[in-house]
Amino acid sequence: MKNTSQINPLENEAIYIFREVAAQFEKPVLLFSGGKDSITLVRLAQKAFYPASIPFPLLHIDTGHNFPETIAFRDRLVKELGLELIVRNVQDSINQGKAKEESGKYASRNTLQTVTLLDAIEEFKFDACIGGARRDEEKARAKERIFSVRDDFGQWDEKNQRPELFDMLNGMIEHGQNVRVFPISNWTELDVWSYIQKENIEIPSIYFSHTRATFLRDGLIWSADDDVVFREEDEIVEDRVVRFRTVGDMSCTAAVLSEAKTIDSVVEEIRNSTISERGARIDDKRSEVAMEKRKQQGYF
Amino acid sequence: MEVLKLATAGSVDDGKSTLIGRLLYDTKSLTSDKIEAIQQKSEQLGYDYLDFSLATDGLVAEREQGITIDVAHIYFSTQNKSYIIADTPGHVEYTRNMVTGASTSQAAIILIDARKGVIEQTNRHFFINNLLRVKTVIVAINKMDLVDFSEERYNQIKSDFEILMSKRDYQEQNITFIPVSALKGDNVVAKSVNTPWYKGKTLIDYLETIDSQALYNSGTPRFPVQYVIRPKTEEFHDYRGYAGKVYGGELSVGDEVVVLPSQTKSKIKGIQFYDQEVKTASRRSSVTITLTDDVNISRGDMIVKANDLPTVDKQFTATVSWMDTKHLNVGGKYVLQHGVNRVLAKVDKIHHKINPDYSGIDQTVDSLKINDIATVSFKLNKPVFYDAFKSHRTNGSFILIDTLSNNTVAAGFIQ
Incomplete structure (x- = not known):
């Protein structure tokens, strides 16, 4: 014991x-x-x-x-x-x-x-x-x-x-x-990520690197898989290797370019990250x- | 990972927000989008430097008035430790926030403006951190760049502060002095070339030496029962576990214990942390305990070692920090929450009001107003199981709750 x-x-x-x-x-x-x-x-x-x-x-x-x-x-x-x-x-x-x-x-x-x-x-x-x-x-x-x-x-x-x-x-x-x-x-x-790693907690697959149809707007990467996110005609859809760092509503959550396919590599990526988590949340960018x-x- | 909770205290314009911003920046805890925002805002305000205080000021009203109105929590980390700063405002009227911040902290940073030296506010900041028995106090003598990094000035402030130290009640408090310039970064994270006469550690190096796990270990375990776990499933049909957090010391399987208030004796049969059986529950661990005997225990009861009982009484005297705009009066009734235990309390006597500035002037008063600190006696409708605050920080403290507004209106430290 x-x-x-x-x-x-x-x-x-x-x-x-x-x-x-x-x-x-x-x-x-x-x-x-x-x-x-x-x-x-x-x-x-x-x-x-x-x-x-x-x-x-x-x-x-x-x-x-x-x-x-x-x-x-x-x-x-x-x-x-x-x-x-x-x-x-x-x-x-x-x-x-x-x-x-x-x-x-x-x-x-x-x-x-x-x-x-x-x-x-x-x-x-x-x-x-x-x-x-x-x-x-x-x-x-x-x-x-x-x-x-x-x-x-x-x-x-x-x-x-x-x-x-x-x-x-x-x-x-x-x-x-x-x-x-x-x-x-x-x-x-x-x-949170270290805890998920240590406890071996299962999380949705979108937190890990995958190929997704996306488009760029305001320097952020948006999912183009569906009808939820409004897209202008000149916003070109391209396949990118991405993952989501925070998962909210599809219309306000942007993806980040990432090769991190496992929890270990995600933790490593967060440790070295220079952008804050909510940097990819348009809901907070609306105003200070x-x-x-x-x-x-x-x-x- | 080790976690150290820190409180900060400083007067308006002592550069507290700047110091915190500097700690975040120099430990590389600020992300590039936040630095970018600070750059933009600094330029907008016409500064030729980065105003790190912009990293911390949170609410609209605060940014409008350029002040901090409530306790904000700020996070940064090094390779060794995670730090949580309770950033509390320093104006006179916000004593309550300082008491709150200090109550959850293991160390405090008190800022002094090197140009102004020890002022009345400094006395208050030190008094409160000493009253709350914060283990370590770091006196950061800031804005050293504005006094030409003068050793003489530093020594003068240090000796002024040492006069306060001689008056302190909690003599064992660790106190250290560091000359810094938060704005320029001297001795915050990087060792300054401007203070060759200073042989001590930088602020961050000093923080790194503090062993947060060892703090407040009095060797006297107290186990207030939070919740009784009864699964009533086939597998755990007769299981009755007492869930709670261990304070002040350790509890182990086989320990002879007494349950309060029933005074029933028993023995610890098992200790569980989630699905693991453990032999010993260390301080601050949230465990579930089972006993060898079938004892009737409910929330608010306390399990203690049989040879180490707390005081069980329906009255006590305490130092009270009053936090509400309504006054405290003799005869007033409140809900008194001691740990997780709630009883009714009546104010029996206000002995005297204490000036929290080492002036030594105690006043006789009939009532207490917001931010007052006083010695008060209470009578309770049921006994509580307490230790003196000076020997047990957790089991010697309580809060008062207003029965009408349900607000937390005071913090108390049992004498």
């Missing part, structure tokens, strides 16, 4: 946070996008409650513009682990007239997710939504708490946040409020304060 002396402080912190969620809330849910961060969350949740199963469902807000590989992966994971999955569709919010499809060259459904998410929170009366956001991703997220209280409208009041002292997490809320919980707040992109604005409206 061994001891736990070679501990990973970040992993132990995340497990602690998951257990606090299960103990402090009546109806938690894990926001699952099929991306590497939420897949990592699932593994951490398994660890937190073993040998019992994860005591809350997963919620996927499906933009309808997901990579097919991600959806296939999601369904397989849920089946293998025997988890409960709830899916709510942005398309339904659009059909109901609650959300308006963006138009034009940079149209994306990323922002529209917020409407569907807030509706789902109300429908199921979720009081805690666990997400894979990390503080190193972006400036506004750097100010985010581990337990982040949202009002009846799902809004983030960044100037009036609860102080978080030592390990103590205060999840006391009023009826109608909910808490966004970020167990991997303190992880960096490299921490894009994330802060979205968070105030209820984005996670």
Whole structure:
């Protein structure tokens, strides 16, 4: 038998946070996008409650513009682990007239997710939504708490946040409020990749190098496989060897040129990378304060 | 990978953001798109240098006012260590953020502007980091380029600071001085050619020597039960595991333990980390413990070694850092969260308000307002199982929660 002396402080912190969620809330849910961060969350949740199963469902807000590989992966994971999955569709919010499809060259459904998410929170009366956001991703997220209280409208009041002292997490809320919980707040992109490598966690194939029909816009590489991403006639489609470093909505996630076919080579690539992860996310390029604005409206 | 949590404290214009930006840049933790953004913005503002403070200022209001209004978390790493900086603002009115940042940190950097020397703010920054028993304090004497890298000036500031040190309560705190220029990069990551008289380490070299794993090991394990795991499956039909994090020391299989508050004696039967059986649970590991006896345990209970019990009491006196705009009054009732255990607390007496600046002036007051620090006695509706903060940083601290707003309104350190 061994001891736990070679501990990973970040992993132990995340497990602690998951257990606090299960103990402090009546109806938690894990926001699952099929991306590497939420897949990592699932593994951490398994660890937190073993040998019992994860005591809350997963919620996927499906933009309808997901990579097919991600959806296939999601369904397989849920089946293998025997988890409960709830899916709510942005398309339904659009059909109901609650959300308006963006138009034009940079149209994306990323922002529209917020409407569907807030509706789902109300429908199921979720009081805690666990997400894979990390503080190193972006400036506004750097100010985010581990337990982040949202009002009846799902809004983030960044100037009036609860102080978080030592390990103590205060999840006391009023009826109608909910808490966004970020167990991997303190992880960096490299921490996540190193963890996936060490734990041998399976992730969708689009994270690894593959040949894809693509086109160039604003110096970024976009997938041209389908009808989701609007393409001008003069934007020429070419096969490129790429992988995705972050997996969001197809309309806002660009690929990077990469030969990394294995997790080892991906970790090596991230270690030597000189571009930030969200550099390939057009949702943050819209303006310097894009994330802060979205968070105030209820984005996670 | 080893993780070191750091807090920073400095007054407005001491160059704190610049120092952090410099640490990020010189450890090559800034990506090219971020550097590009800093270049663009610096040019826009008409600077002939890179303004690294632009790497950290986050929210719209902060950029408008050029200040930091809340704790921001910043990440960088070297070959050996991952660093997490809790960047806290230094203005007087933000004591609460400094206390918050220091509570999760193992080391703190206090910035002093070499032109101004030790000022009242410095006293406060040091007082709070000492009150919170942050293990290591690095006094970075910044803007050395503006005092011609004068050894004399450095020594003057150092001896002024040593006067504060002689007044400190937590005498074992490690304190070191480094002359730096965050703007020019002297002694931050690269050794400066401008300070040949300085024989010590650069800031990053000093940080690299800190062993974050060894910090706060008091040898007294405390195991607050967070959650009871009962799978109720065929394979684990009778399994009853107590999930929690180990604080202050280690727990091992076979240890004789006592469960509080029931005072039931038992023995540790097994320790699990996920699907692995382990022999010893080290400090800060999140494990699941099973006991040899069938004991009724719920969240908030505590498992401790039989020969090393904490104080079990329904009252105590503590140093309180008040953080809410509503006042704390004698007779006021709050939810007191001690670790994961919640009880009701009533303010019995406010002994005196402490000026957190080593002025030594204690005031008698009836109520506390935001950013006040005071000695306060509480009565509780149920006993808690505590140690004094000075001997156990985790088991000696608590927060107060307002019963109406549910906000965290105070941090407390049990005497």
